[in-house]
Amino acid sequence: MNFRTKQKALSLLTLTCSVFLPRIAFAVLKYTPMEEIPGFGRPGSDVEYVIALYKFGLWTIGIAAVLMISIGAFMYITSAGNTSQMGKAKEFIFDAIAGVILAMTSYLLLYTINPALVQTGGGDYGSISGIGGGSGGSSGGGTGKCEPVTTGPCSIENLEKTCFGKEHAAQASAICMGESSGRESRESGDKCQPEGFPVSLGLFQINLSAHNLTGASCTQKTCASTAASPMYDKDHHNCTKGANYTTCVTSATTATCNIETACQLSSNGLHWGAWGANKNCGFPK
Amino acid sequence: MQTKATKIIFAVVGVLILISLFYLFLQGNKKQITLKTSDGNVSINNPAELPDKKSLSLSGVNFKENSDYAIDYYPEDHGFIIAILNPNIQVARALAEKDFVQTLGISQADACKLKVSLSVPFNINETASGINYGLSFCPNGKAFPK
Numbered sequence: 168m169n170f171r172t173k174q175k176a177l178s179l180l181t182l183t184c185s186v187f188l189p190r191i192a193f194a195v196l197k198y199t200p201m202e203e204i205p206g207f208g209r210p211g212s213d214v215e216y217v218i219a220l221y222k223f224g225l226w227t228i229g230i231a232a233v234l235m236i237s238i239g240a241f242m243y244i245t246s247a248g249n250t251s252q253m254g255k256a257k258e259f260i261f262d263a264i265a266g267v268i269l270a271m272t273s274y275l276l277l278y279t280i281n282p283a284l285v286q287t288g289g290g291d292y293g294s295i296s297g298i299g300g301g302s303g304g305s306s307g308g309g310t311g312k313c314e315p316v317t318t319g320p321c322s323i324e325n326l327e328k329t330c331f332g333k334e335h336a337a338q339a340s341a342i343c344m345g346e347s348s349g350r351e352s353r354e355s356g357d358k359c360q361p362e363g364f365p366v367s368l369g370l371f372q373i374n375l376s377a378h379n380l381t382g383a384s385c386t387q388k389t390c391a392s393t394a395a396s397p398m399y400d401k402d403h404h405n406c407t408k409g410a411n412y413t414t415c416v417t418s419a420t421t422a423t424c425n426i427e428t429a430c431q432l433s434s435n436g437l438h439w440g441a442w443g444a445n446k447n448c449g450f451p452k
Numbered sequence: 453m454q455t456k457a458t459k460i461i462f463a464v465v466g467v468l469i470l471i472s473l474f475y476l477f478l479q480g481n482k483k484q485i486t487l488k489t490s491d492g493n494v495s496i497n498n499p500a501e502l503p504d505k506k507s508l509s510l511s512g513v514n515f516k517e518n519s520d521y522a523i524d525y526y527p528e529d530h531g532f533i534i535a536i537l538n539p540n541i542q543v544a545r546a547l548a549e550k551d552f553v554q555t556l557g558i559s560q561a562d563a564c565k566l567k568v569s570l571s572v573p574f575n576i577n578e579t580a581s582g583i584n585y586g587l588s589f590c591p592n593g594k595a596f597p598k
Binding site: 346 | 456457460461463464467468471474506508509510512514517522524526528529531532533534535536567569571572573574575576578581582583584
């Protein structure tokens with residue numbers, strides 16, 4: 168084997184290893200990616216990681232191309248008839264355009280094969296679903312009457328990225344399923360009398376007469392007694408609207424705010440006694 | 453010299469316009485979308501283009517809501533949530549399922565290929581809450597408890 172053949176074989180081996188070893192590591196060791204990809208967060212599986220890397224590459228190519236075309240155009244304008252500089256400027260521009268066309272072609276090819284491959288977010292990767300795996304799992308410790316939400320902000324996949332983490336996401340998802348069916352705009356049957364306005368709202372049906380909202384995404388946080396008072400509970404249904412009611416409703420029906428508040432109220436998913444739906448789940452109180 | 457410079461500038465602007473058009477073409481509003489599922493492709497009326505839709509987090513849309521049921525769609529994983537909101541859960545479920553297939557313009561067989569969560573909130577019916585019943589006409593559909 169001559170040097171060139173050895174070099175080729177070594178390159179091929181390196182390429183093969185770089186493609187398949189991470190995959191084996193992900194699959195066998197259930198490795199969770201530790202490093203975030205700028206602009207795409209921390210993907211949950213190897214498939215999502217590769218796709219996020221690809222999308223990051225696309226953005227990089229786009230930005231670099233615009234920059235290189237601008238530099239090339241500037242060089243051309245300022246070449247003052249210098250043919251070598253004009254040639255260099257043209258090279259800059261044509262290389263950048265070729266790069267963009269190549270990137271767009273690859274995008275179009277992947278889009279034609281399966282649009283989910285280039286869409287933002289998780290996605291149903293259809294034909295390559297066998298690769299990814301997914302979290303699945305049961306709601307844990309339940310009575311079989313307590314299933315998790317399969318899509319949207321209360322899905323296990325989404326709640327794993329919140330303060331509930333991987334450990335408590337399944338239980339949180341199941342409570343959310345029981346309370347609101349996983350619907351962020353859900354208004355409860357808990358209605359203040361005699362006016363009849365809803366007092367528990369959102370994914371985890373936060374009782375606005377009893378709790379303040381917490382979390383960075385909550386535009387209105389002070390709600391207890393200022394949204395509705397006196398406090399609504401199973402024995403006391405008479406309450407009147409407070410000054411902050413409308414803004415509290417808006418915040419409570421915002422998914423991230425509701426999740427963050429539920430996180431705080433449940434001590435990051437350790438105690439679920441305050442939720443009625445836990446009757447069916449039997450999670451720690 | 454100036455003509456060449458103008459040409460280059462036009463070329464740059466042209467490329468930028470092409471990229472924008474390409475992006476718009478891919479992201480453009482479509483009345484119909486095709487969802488890839490493990491059981492094959494299903495073409496549905498785009499929930500994001502339906503009248504009375506309301507935007508939700510994660511690019512989701514609520515495209516049906518009345519006193520009997522509400523239906524949300526999340527494009528990230530092509531998932532649907534159907535929540536039964538009427539204490540007469542049997543009747544509300546039948547109405548919701550009928551509206552679901554009609555609004556999306558699909559057959560029952562195609563509806564069964566979709567990822568649909570149909571459930572009842574705790575304060576509507578304590579004993580029926582907490583379970584994903586699916587669509588009653590699908591093989592994985594479950595009946596409400598009696």
